[in-house]
Amino acid sequence: MSAKIDQMKKIRDEVLILKTSPLYTYRTENKYFPVIGEGSHDAQIMFVGEAPGRNEAKTGKPFCGAAGKILDELLASAGINRPDVYVTNIVKDRPPENRDPTPGEIESYGPFLDRQIEIIKPRVIATLGRYAMVYVMKKFGLDFDIEPIGQAHGKAYDAKASYGDIKIVALYHPCAAIYDRSKLPMLMKDIQVLKGIAR
Numbered sequence: 001m002s003a004k005i006d007q008m009k010k011i012r013d014e015v016l017i018l019k020t021s022p023l024y025t026y027r028t029e030n031k032y033f034p035v036i037g038e039g040s041h042d043a044q045i046m047f048v049g050e051a052p053g054r055n056e057a058k059t060g061k062p063f064c065g066a067a068g069k070i071l072d073e074l075l076a077s078a079g080i081n082r083p084d085v086y087v088t089n090i091v092k093d094r095p096p097e098n099r100d101p102t103p104g105e106i107e108s109y110g111p112f113l114d115r116q117i118e119i120i121k122p123r124v125i126a127t128l129g130r131y132a133m134v135y136v137m138k139k140f141g142l143d144f145d146i147e148p149i150g151q152a153h154g155k156a157y158d159a160k161a162s163y164g165d166i167k168i169v170a171l172y173h174p175c176a177a178i179y180d181r182s183k184l185p186m187l188m189k190d191i192q193v194l195k196g197i198a199r
């Protein structure tokens with residue numbers, strides 16, 4: 001078995017028994033799954049969302065509900081095949097009622113995302129929404145470049161990872177277009193930045 005698969009499995013096993021997580025009891029009481037991530041372990045582009053919703057927690061798959069449908073439309077509009085990219089979240093368990101993740105939850109799960117970045121070594125990290133943008137930009141020392149998502153969306157920031165130069169692309173969360181389809185053209189315009197990057 002490939003080393004990358006082993007390392008990802010180890011992350012899944014650790015998250016499964018993460019009793020220190022503020023979301024552990026909620027997950028087990030509801031018979032939910034943690035959502036580790038899905039896609040190519042050799043992806044050039046890694047998408048990072050916020051936290052799983054109900055559909056995701058029921059299936060263990062990221063972005064498989066309404067937000068996932070929008071993400072699929074966005075990827076298709078940029079000619080990106082979903083299996084070629086890797087899709088994950090900062091927080092690996094569903095927060096109750098889909099509320100925003102707390103700083104404690106981000107602190108609990110952030111190190112798993114950090115490890116996933118080191119395993120996949122993406123050239124581009126596309127953040128979905130402001131929580132992912134802030135986490136990833138801070139992680140790469142871009143604290144001073146952080147702008148409100150209304151200004152940052154569609155921009156690509158240069159960053160240095162342990163394995164080389166990368167770009168961080170800030171995107172709106174696909175949820176933005178669930179209730180307001182008029183936002184879809186703007187999300188589609190932003191994602192074109194990624195065109196031609198995925199294999």
Ligand code: URA
Binds near residue numbers: 051063
């Ligand atoms: N929203 C997210 O941020 N992630 C998912 O996996 C689903 C919805």
